[in-house]
Amino acid sequence: MPFKSVAEVANAVEQGRHHIQHFIRTGVNGGFGLNPFADASVGTGLPSYNAYVGNALEAAQMIGQRNNSIYVGPGITSEKYLLNMSLTHGGTTGFLASVYFLDYLLFYPYIDLDSTDQQDMTNAVALPRYTDGEGVRMMMLMQTPGTGLASSMTVNYTNQNGVAKTITAAYRTSGAIGCIGSSVNTNATALGPFFPLADGDRGVRSVESVQLASGVGGFGVMVLVKPLFTMSANELNSTVEKNFLREQAALPRIYDGAFLNYIFNLSNNTSAVTPLVGQAQFIWT
Amino acid sequence: MPFSSMDDLVNEITSGKFNRADWNKITGGSAYTAGRWYDFSGLNGTPVANAWAGTALAWRSCDELTGNGTQIFGLPTGGNVSPDTAHVLNVSAITSVATGVPSQLMLVDLQGYWPGITNNSATAQTLTGTPTLRYTNGAGCRLFWVQTSAAGATAQNISLSYSNTTPTSGRSLPVTVAMTASAIVGHISHSGTAANNYGPFLPLASGDTGVSTVATVTFSAANTGTGALCLARPLLTLPLTTVSVAAERDLLNQLPSLPRVIDGACLVWLYFAGAATAANTNFYGGVEVGWG
Numbered sequence: 055m056p057f058k059s060v061a062e063v064a065n066a067v068e069q070g071r072h073h074i075q076h077f078i079r080t081g082v083n084g085g086f087g088l089n090p091f092a093d094a095s096v097g098t099g100l101p102s103y104n105a106y107v108g109n110a111l112e113a114a115q116m117i118g119q120r121n122n123s124i125y126v127g128p129g130i131t132s133e134k135y136l137l138n139m140s141l142t143h144g145g146t147t148g149f150l151a152s153v154y155f156l157d158y159l160l161f162y163p164y165i166d167l168d169s170t171d172q173q174d175m176t177n178a179v180a181l182p183r184y185t186d187g188e189g190v191r192m193m194m195l196m197q198t199p200g201t202g203l204a205s206s207m208t209v210n211y212t213n214q215n216g217v218a219k220t221i222t223a224a225y226r227t228s229g230a231i232g233c234i235g236s237s238v239n240t241n242a243t244a245l246g247p248f249f250p251l252a253d254g255d256r257g258v259r260s261v262e263s264v265q266l267a268s269g270v271g272g273f274g275v276m277v278l279v280k281p282l283f284t285m286s287a288n289e290l291n292s293t294v295e296k297n298f299l300r301e302q303a304a305l306p307r308i309y310d311g312a313f314l315n316y317i318f319n320l321s322n323n324t325s326a327v328t329p330l331v332g333q334a335q336f337i338w339t
Numbered sequence: 340m341p342f343s344s345m346d347d348l349v350n351e352i353t354s355g356k357f358n359r360a361d362w363n364k365i366t367g368g369s370a371y372t373a374g375r376w377y378d379f380s381g382l383n384g385t386p387v388a389n390a391w392a393g394t395a396l397a398w399r400s401c402d403e404l405t406g407n408g409t410q411i412f413g414l415p416t417g418g419n420v421s422p423d424t425a426h427v428l429n430v431s432a433i434t435s436v437a438t439g440v441p442s443q444l445m446l447v448d449l450q451g452y453w454p455g456i457t458n459n460s461a462t463a464q465t466l467t468g469t470p471t472l473r474y475t476n477g478a479g480c481r482l483f484w485v486q487t488s489a490a491g492a493t494a495q496n497i498s499l500s501y502s503n504t505t506p507t508s509g510r511s512l513p514v515t516v517a518m519t520a521s522a523i524v525g526h527i528s529h530s531g532t533a534a535n536n537y538g539p540f541l542p543l544a545s546g547d548t549g550v551s552t553v554a555t556v557t558f559s560a561a562n563t564g565t566g567a568l569c570l571a572r573p574l575l576t577l578p579l580t581t582v583s584v585a586a587e588r589d590l591l592n593q594l595p596s597l598p599r600v601i602d603g604a605c606l607v608w609l610y611f612a613g614a615a616t617a618a619n620t621n622f623y624g625g626v627e628v629g630w631g
Binding site: 056057058059060061062063090133135151152153189191237244245246247248250251252253254255256281282283284285286287288299300301302303304305307319339 | 345346348349350352353354355357358359360361363364365383384385386387406410411415428429431433435581582583584585586587589590591592593619621622623624625627629
């Protein structure tokens with residue numbers, strides 16, 4: 055049941071139908087170079103380190119429980135939304151310029167980035183949320199350190215209508231675990247954190263296979279995510295805050311089992327990015 | 340029926356009448372020049388590039404679901420929602436390249452275009468087809484020329500005969516408008532900092548507020564190159580001030596306007612280069628639309 059009014063949103067807090075969750079990253083995996091995105095789920099602190107453990111090339115669902123992702127409050131039978139979010143970067147150099155908060159849905163681990171063979175995925179499980187794939191995007195990050203070499207990758211996937219599609223996009227490996235290779239902008243064709251989609255596509259249900267044009271070292275993990283919102287900062291040690299009712303005119307829906315975490319980019323080439331401290335307030339009807 | 344109150348908006352959006360589309364674009368192999376406007380629909384990324392399909396000089400309509408009939412290049416908005424009305428709630432954009440800022444993005448609803456107009460003519464070129472527009476008689480719709488193959492080095496001015504929103508035909512540009520010699524692909528080539536440049540839109544005759552169709556295009560001198568004359572309704576602007584920092588705009592609270600997204604809207608970005616923008620500069624962000 056949706057919120058019917060602003061008063062109902064306020065009442066959710068007044069009546070205790072809310073949860074405030076703190077989260078902190080005390081360490082991430084090294085310097086990422088200038089401006090690529092990196093996955094904050096791969097790091098120490100709270101929530102716990104997300105190592106993307108699974109069987110190679112097999113789809114694994116990502117279900118939020120306890121502190122494996124940002125805890126969104128108790129399981130409920132009504133609808134849950136994000137009301138407030140704050141984030142502070144307490145590092146010493148550079149700053150956390152932009153953040154995408156994501157609902158992590160599914161991942162395919164241990165993609166061999168030395169191989170130029172087609173690597174077929176096993177899809178024994180499907181998306182746990184956003185099941186039609188509408189708005190779901192692909193991002194691929196380093197699961198083990200790579201060489202820093204560039205390549206391109208052909209990805210066969212199933213779109214939001216259940217139709218098989220293919221894209222080819224730039225990918226550059228990194229020596230840093232968690233670095234999202236499609237966003238490394240020393241690549242001439244880097245497009246940002248998410249792989250592009252084929253003509254007419256709005257989302258992805260599953261990935262069927264990947265194939266690199268050349269071997270570049272390391273292992274990658276392909277993750278299907280639903281972007282929820284962005285936040286930005288301008289300086290160190292200054293908290294950025296967003297109230298989604300008053301400052302963004304849309305309360306992000308948080309589905310049962312949401313695996314909430316974020317990716318970030320940096321204004322400087324630094325490993326001194328931590329601590330990253332945040333607070334989220336969830337409400338439900 | 341539009342949103343009737345904040346309560347209604349909260350209710351509609353939390354009922355699922357909401358769409359977020361994450362987009363990305365990369366500028367390609369040529370640098371952009373400070374002070375000029377460029378079209379982003381023709382760039383690679385998500386959505387795919389607009390390749391300006393169509394028959395030379397013949398109107399080609401554009402919409403969200405079918406694009407130009409060949410490429411579906413408009414940003415997804417959630418599809419047709421009538422009898423509800425859809426509105427842009429939030430937009431964001433990021434560039435991770437230092438020369439991508441300062442800059443400005445403008446979101447427009449591209450009604451369509453006349454492709455394949457040659458710069459290599461000094462006589463009137465007659466455009467064909469009757470635009471079917473999402474805005475009655477082109478209310479608020481503006482014209483701009485996108486270079487679809489690079490222009491040669493010859494200086495030329497552009498003149499038009501268009502119909503305004505009355506609609507009265509035979510309207511012409513009120514001033515001399517200079518195209519840019521050697522304009523690159525994607526350049527809105529009457530924009531820039533040279534004398535008689537206007538951007539991003541071609542100026543309208545006195546009293547006119549929009550364009551419903553165009554009869555002829557005439558250049559003052561022959562040059563090489565080809566372009567598309569586009570007709571679009573501007574919806575909003577989004578300044579980017581700092582590299583890597585997300586530019587965000589809330590169209591309800593921060594800048595109350597809730598730009599309407601009419602069924603079929605073909606949303607594309609235009610880009611103003613506040614600085615010389617390096618080749619292969621990437622931009623990405625989101626567009627959030629709600630309806631009720």
